[in-house]
Amino acid sequence: MSGAAAAGAYEGGHTYETGFRKTIITITVIVAAMLELIDTTIVNVAISHISGNLGASIEDVSWVIISYAIANVIVIPLSGFLGNLLGRRTYFIGSILLFTLASLLCGIADNIWTLVFFRFIQGIGGGALLPTSQAILYETFRPEERGAATGIFSMGLVLGPTIGPLLGGYLVDYLSWEWCFFVNIPVGLLASWAAFTFIREPKVSHTVKKIDWAGIGLLAVGIGSLQFILERGESKDWFATPYITWFTIIAIVCLAAFVWWELHTEHPAVDLSVLGRSKNLAIAAVLTFIVGYGLYGTLFVFPVFVQRLLGFTAVLTGLVLFPSAMLTGAISMPLGIALQKGASPKLLMAFGMAAFMLFSWELGQQTMQSGATQFFWVLLLRGLALGFIFIPVTMLAVTGLHGRDIGQATGLNNMVRQLGGSFGIAITNTYIAKRVAAHRVDLISSLSPFDHEAVLRLDAIGQTMQTSGALSPVDAGYAATRALEGTVMAQSHHLAYMDAFMLIAVLFLCCLPLLFFIREEKGSGKGAGGGH
Template sequence: MKSAAAHPSSMPSVANGSEAHAYETGVRRTIITLTVIVAAMLELIDTTIVNVAINHISGNLGASIEDVSWVVTSYAIANVIVIPLSGFLGNLLGRRAYFIGSILLFTLASLLCGLADNIWTLVFFRFLQGIGGGALLPTSQAILYETFRPEERGAATGIFSMGLVLGPTIGPLLGGYLVDYFSWEWCFFVNIPVGLLAAWSAFTFIREPKVRHKVQKIDWTGIGLLAAGIGSLQFILERGQSKDWFDTPYITWFTLIALTSLVAFVWWELHTEHPAVDLSVLSRSKNLAIAAVLTFIVGYGLYGSLFVFPVFVQRLLGFTAVLTGLVLFPSAMLTGAISLPLGIALQKGASAKLMMAFGMAAFMVFSWELGQQTLQSGAENFFAVLLLRGLALGFIFIPVTMLAVTGLHGRDIGQATGLNNMVRQLGGSFGIAITNTYVAQRVAAHRVELAGHMSAYDSAALERLEAIKQAAGARAALSPADAENLANRALEGTVMAQSYHLAYMDAFMLIAVLFLCSLPLLLFIREKKGDQGHAPEAH
């Protein structure tokens, strides 16, 4: 491997914005790598671990399902506000101190969530947990990239991508196990020993960068506009479907707040001298701009499909939460297993464009195949399809994550990782919100279509209805009128089950079409031959 001296990008230079930096080696580098991966996975696991405990929390705290859903919403809102500010806050507080403080806040909030005795206390502490957790993903990524030399970032990206995929997949499996065998509080208590260990390891082994970009002035206006805009947008995406979107006045008001605040935020950050979020990095790095679009699409597909699949198999096929997690787990393990080899291949000269083309095509096929499943499908029917998902995510995440930081140095890395993680989070939120709305619309459409066959002139429907009536009358000795009512309800249940099944299949195929339409974006990536790590340049 060539030394750092052979690469101008790793030497101190005013022209290219890089800085003198001591890269880690040996055991210390291994421990730092494990520390940041564990911290990132804590954040990602907690985005999904609580989802399977909603019903238990509702019963235990005496709250409605709608109120309990704020446990998920508050965490997501806090996450999406903090993520793009992580680069700024790391410069303000020092990246090492900010990272350790975020882990400790996340851990303390986890303890307080588990001890909460009413729903709104839990929601408040969950918001605090989201503030701490939101910093972990981009800051972990920035620390990892500063631990490895620029020519080794392919391997670093491969290692980091393991956590990106394993976290959201482990969450439901771990949550289902803890809820089934312990109690919902353990979905939060499980973070405490891991968080304390990660904080100790970060305090002991992670160093503050030699050159720290001190914040000369705090951009309170930018922070306020970002919090109002992104927070309102996340709230709309989380709550819009359950509130019939713009039929609810406050959803309309929050939409206006989001649009106004975000437009003002972009204008302000591009014109102020000391921006909290340096959006100009997007113009300095065309790589990052294209990576942001692709990352949004990947977030849409990943979280959209991960939202529909558990609902489909649990509601219609009768899977338990644990079985659902077990079915998804081999897919995530495959992604983890291929991440490091793909990262190494990328830094040795493999084509990032071809990797992403294969990955997006494979994810398209995976989504399409899920859209062909039936109500008779079992766990064995999903094994090969989900392995294809795991393969696809490996080939997508590695190059697109590396693309976002190619050619960047110093504080630009912190800004890039924050922006890239924010668009993935927003992509996931859009994916869940749009998929949820689309499913609801398709259920209604399919129900009308299927109900059209239930008439006095449809012989198949009449035969089915008569068979149900006779079976009901024979088993329960019901009167003809009661048997007919029971048969009608049973037939209506069958129609609704079929309507949901067809709607879920439509949702999977919509994701497949999105990935197909996104493939031309790869044509805008132009790879520069001869660079270490085969770093792509976008034009």
């Protein structure tokens, strides 16, 4: 390869890629990041098939999802440190290969706990792909081009979790659950070859003088325990279960010790002091947590709502969600370029958060008669909102940073988004359970024997069952009561889902004032990220 395309552009000892190599590197890192994100949701639609095929309970199979999430959230903040230790290029390629090998082993697993183990290994490989891909992308583009780079990366952030259920639905329906893992193999091998061939190690390297084993251990135990609590808390009635209480204590102690240790040790595994050097990163972390909460919280509730109550299939659910993700992808690059040219990230994020608030509120107004057409327009609002939020907040996290700080910032920011999603799912799940109980009590209170309309409704159901099912009057009465109970529960769940959507809308409204604390530096849009 000759000319500028091979040589790249040099600045401060660092090589910025151009031409064909730049294009291939961009595609490679986006594909790698999407592999990781797709696998966070692709297995969700295959849970019942895995349960039946491997003879495991649904609770046991849920560990296939939990183990991946725990491994992810442990590795993500360590990615900057591991990239410096092993070399960012080597670490990236090794992580893709580990992810690909683990995908193969997951697909051929013949019992549930073997699958859970290899799924954890897959999560270790996958956890590195998101922050390392982002760091490589920022080191490939010149500082004044990072708005476009952020737009490209944000497109993958939104498309990945949305494509997962749709792809998983097709693979499970037309092939088998194993293909949720096998599909990663050719893509992973191609991505690792492209990374080996085209990605270069940064000329400005940051060697690790000493491995912070204490920090790594505290982070792994603390974050792993926290993720476990969030994944299992609701199903185990939270602190009514002793081991949930113990894991909570372990998480609090280990994370507090981790923060203290990393701020006082000379060679930290996760350099938390970068939060002090960049006030915008600290604000971005809070906003990213909120965005993760809203994104994964709504993405958790919506499929449950439309599949359980409205009868949508997994594939139809994915198809309904897909256009909104495509809209986010379509506007990502223009928004990134607008930021490059000096557009205000405050204004873009304000519009995005207001739009997401409106989207959540509109979902909270849906009825049991709503169909795909109504959801199409509401979800397009979601796609618009995520584009206007993701690009500015992702760029904000690295504004003014350079060198190893970029790797630390991307790792922290991605970990916070993952934790925001975990909190969003856990809190939303708990809130829904409590609201279902509350709405059931409210609805049943109006179904007394003294309520004329309720009695007429029950009698009508009983008469219908007597006529169509040849039941005795007594059996028809019992059957009518069970049918009415089913209707009450369906209505209770519907009202609870609507409450959950509106709670997310209120949360975004409450977080809008955070935007006032963002520091907009003159020319930051043209040089975001700083030089090397």
